[in-house]
Amino acid sequence: MTIKAYWRLDPTAEPGRAEPSAWAETLARNVRPISINRFDHYAQIARAAALTGFDGLFIQHRSDGDDSQIIAAAVARSAPKLGLVPEFPASVGSAVYAAKQAVTFQRAVHDRLGWAIAPDGDADARAAIADPVLEADLRARTEEFLHVARGVHGSQPFDFQGRFFEVKGGGFEQPLAGAAFPRVFLRGEQEDSLALSARHADVHLFALQPVEALRAKIEDLDRLALAAGRNVEFGISATLAARETAEDLQHTPAADIAGTYDLVAAQLAELAAAGIGHFVLSASPSLEETYRVGQFVLPRLRAHQPTLRAAA
Amino acid sequence: MAIDFYWRLPTHGDHATIRRGSLDRGDWSPLAPGNQTPGLTADGEEDGYRYIDHLAEIAKAAEISGFIGGLIPSFPTTDDPWVISPLLARETKSFRFMIAFQPGFLNPVQAARLSASLQRATGGRTVFNIITGGGGPSQLWWGDSFSHDDRYGRTSEFLDVFKGVWKDPGFTYDGRFYSVRNGGLAPLLGAEDIPEIWFSGSSDAALQSAARHADYYLSWLEPYDQLQDKFARVKERTAQLGGEQKCAIRVDLVARPTEEEAWRDIRIGFENVTDETRARWRGQPTDSVGAARQAALRPTEAKRWDELVVGKNLWGGFNLLRGGPALGIVGSYEQCAEQLDELIRRGADAFILAGTPHLEEAYRVGEEVLPLLGRAATAGLLQAAE
Numbered sequence A: 001m002t003i004k005a006y007w008r009l010d011p012t013a014e015p016g017r018a019e020p021s022a023w024a025e026t027l028a029r030n031v032r033p034i035s036i037n038r039f040d041h042y043a044q045i046a047r048a049a050a051l052t053g054f055d056g057l058f059i060q061h062r063s064d065g066d067d068s069q070i071i072a073a074a075v076a077r078s079a080p081k082l083g084l085v086p087e088f089p090a091s092v093g094s095a096v097y098a099a100k101q102a103v104t105f106q107r108a109v110h111d112r113l114g115w116a117i118a119p120d121g122d123a124d125a126r127a128a129i130a131d132p133v134l135e136a137d138l139r140a141r142t143e144e145f146l147h148v149a150r151g152v153h154g155s156q157p158f159d160f161q162g163r164f165f166e167v168k169g170g171g172f173e174q175p176l177a178g179a180a181f182p183r184v185f186l187r188g189e190q191e192d193s194l195a196l197s198a199r200h201a202d203v204h205l206f207a208l209q210p211v212e213a214l215r216a217k218i219e220d221l222d223r224l225a226l227a228a229g230r231n232v233e234f235g236i237s238a239t240l241a242a243r244e245t246a247e248d249l250q251h252t253p254a255a256d257i258a259g260t261y262d263l264v265a266a267q268l269a270e271l272a273a274a275g276i277g278h279f280v281l282s283a284s285p286s287l288e289e290t291y292r293v294g295q296f297v298l299p300r301l302r303a304h305q306p307t308l309r310a311a312a
Numbered sequence B: 001m002a003i004d005f006y007w008r009l010p011t012h013g014d015h016a017t018i019r020r021g022s023l024d025r026g027d028w029s030p031l032a033p034g035n036q037t038p039g040l041t042a043d044g045e046e047d048g049y050r051y052i053d054h055l056a057e058i059a060k061a062a063e064i065s066g067f068i069g070g071l072i073p074s075f076p077t078t079d080d081p082w083v084i085s086p087l088l089a090r091e092t093k094s095f096r097f098m099i100a101f102q103p104g105f106l107n108p109v110q111a112a113r114l115s116a117s118l119q120r121a122t123g124g125r126t127v128f129n130i131i132t133g134g135g136g137p138s139q140l141w142w143g144d145s146f147s148h149d150d151r152y153g154r155t156s157e158f159l160d161v162f163k164g165v166w167k168d169p170g171f172t173y174d175g176r177f178y179s180v181r182n183g184g185l186a187p188l189l190g191a192e193d194i195p196e197i198w199f200s201g202s203s204d205a206a207l208q209s210a211a212r213h214a215d216y217y218l219s220w221l222e223p224y225d226q227l228q229d230k231f232a233r234v235k236e237r238t239a240q241l242g243g244e245q246k247c248a249i250r251v252d253l254v255a256r257p258t259e260e261e262a263w264r265d266i267r268i269g270f271e272n273v274t275d276e277t278r279a280r281w282r283g284q285p286t287d288s289v290g291a292a293r294q295a296a297l298r299p300t301e302a303k304r305w306d307e308l309v310v311g312k313n314l315w316g317g318f319n320l321l322r323g324g325p326a327l328g329i330v331g332s333y334e335q336c337a338e339q340l341d342e343l344i345r346r347g348a349d350a351f352i353l354a355g356t357p358h359l360e361e362a363y364r365v366g367e368e369v370l371p372l373l374g375r376a377a378t379a380g381l382l383q384a385a386e
């Protein structure tokens, strides 16, 4: 399996960067238009990821930041080959409408869209966003959301009467019917998350953990997916601190995986050997680290691939 | 007083000429030689462009030729305005994206976050055309089973919440359709302006909701006396609530150097209408009061193009030539400008214009018609002064 690498963009990281409100009073003459803001910076990060060998940009859901789907569309035409995976919770609204929006996105960007479904917030967070669904029903809502979105996308006429969504005579006509459904990324470590992924995910993302624990979960999910007649791929998301020398590392912030370029690449390769095909990576500051990881870590990781294939 | 003129982005394909529905732009008709964007190479392969590339051209044409922005419609068969707008944000400078959307389809707090983000992505160029749905099978297609008046109730509450979380960091609301506890946008997002709200719908429920929330009350073109009366009522109702209601008209033009050329294009267009097109527009079920008023012109039953001339420079068969409402303006550049002047006199404060093909006609109307506006009034004043 070829490795897919995604850079993870956190819209709330480095909050002052590229925002006019954070411009310093200085002697330097300032001719920047105040229309410059983080959207210019997001586009730079997207292009940086594209230029340095990443396959996609994974855009985190942050309720106190710019919306991931707006960011994805706003940068899409600046980075013409990059995959775009906005993350959002199933509370965003109608599943039919989400599917409709995905169709336009896919048509416009040659099928580069993925959907990462974010976990729902706690009761207070949900009350603050006018989400009436109770804790016990959240997973069922996510499941219906994906079922209905795929349903209207895949067949016509699609009828469904559920607890959260209802459709009659749904489904897209040509030319809207031709677009690919976005690749669905789900996450979670518990048994019920794995069961949901078996039915609905294209890629299941794990948190970084010891390889043995990961292997066991991969086996579980593989078995569940097989029973559901589906194929699910596996990924991890991890923060990195990668440096040229061990000494350089003393000055870096803590990260899930820290080490020299060679060491970080070797650790990622070990995960790849355990069955991980999708790597959602991040480090701060985002733009500079995109270049660093893209230039120094990804080639080393990909260089491990022939041995990975032999091992498989 | 300056008048805002918007153009329109056709989100379900475009025709290359008003004379023939069959020569298309976009993939709503089968890709074939002569159809464009996406198109075929000489070898019959897809050329790699997508319909969005054509929409980008139209948005830029509208921007260059003096339109403030464009309406982006939303129906089951169209591409989606919430996606088109951010896709084109970085390629346009001043073009305002007027997003048509049904509030019921998005969570209101999420909609506020989306909107504030889009404001940031565009430098404040987001405008809304709040639509509340035409009912019938199409409403269930969208996954919405609410009745006509409940939909307007929901729209009103949606806008309460949408504006509430935007302005008030500790917003709490307890409604029939939505409740919020301690909601609010992050400061960076809440600092943006709330998008201007345009509101359409001709029923009583629509007018009530508009009076509370709309910056502009938007109508298709209707016979002038009827429209003037409707605008007067809307303005009156909002005035009673202590506000001031602006009104806007959405209308297509066929503007040509001479009136004769304009009607000639209408005649040829009418003669090329197929029975299939007539059947498609005949009796689509809807509970929309506005749509029923357009259908009342009964264009699908006309035998001759001139049966549909319903007033000076007014033709009631546009829906036969392209998707959309029936009534539109036909005439020389001067006559078109006079009609728009007349509508301004009768209460219009803004317009959404369109013409087929949308790219070339944006330039034509922007260059030939808009500069003539207000001339008649000025001429009259000068005469009176002499």
Ligand SMILES: Cc1cc2nc3c(=O)[nH]c(=O)nc-3n(C[C@H](O)[C@H](O)[C@H](O)COP(=O)(O)O)c2cc1C
Binding pocket: B072, B073, B074, B075, B100, B129, B130, B131, B132, B133, B134, B200, B201, B202, B203, B204, B206, B218, B219, B220, B250, B287, B288, B289, B290, B291
């Ligand atoms: C100028 C204008 C543009 C409209 N655009 C749309 C649209 O893009 N999508 C849609 O579903 N309805 C659209 N509508 C329909 C209305 O918003 C509304 O849903 C319909 O007229 C039903 O309301 P009524 O019974 O109050 O007239 C539009 C209406 C007007 C007047």
